[in-house]
Amino acid sequence: MTTIMPEDKNARRAVKWIGEELQEGKKLDKLIAEAGMRFNLSPTQEQFVIKFFKDPDKLTKSE
Numbered sequence: 001m002t003t004i005m006p007e008d009k010n011a012r013r014a015v016k017w018i019g020e021e022l023q024e025g026k027k028l029d030k031l032i033a034e035a036g037m038r039f040n041l042s043p044t045q046e047q048f049v050i051k052f053f054k055d056p057d058k059l060t061k062s063e
Contacts, residue, residue, distance in 0.1 A: 014039040014049050028053055 014035040021031050032053070036046045 008045055010039040010041055011045040011048055014041055014045070015052055018049065018053065022053075 017038070018028070018031045018035055022028065032046070032050055035041065035049060041049065
């Protein structure tokens, strides 16, 4: 299975940033809200980020 990464630069940066912040023990919901503002995410991009962390199985496709 392959993980789908967003093509949009801001969404990729948000995913990377949230992943790094999660390793420091910060809360996912707060990070997602902050990432939306920090990286100027559209509602669609923010939904992708939420699914990426909360339901990654929906973002993978089998080969």
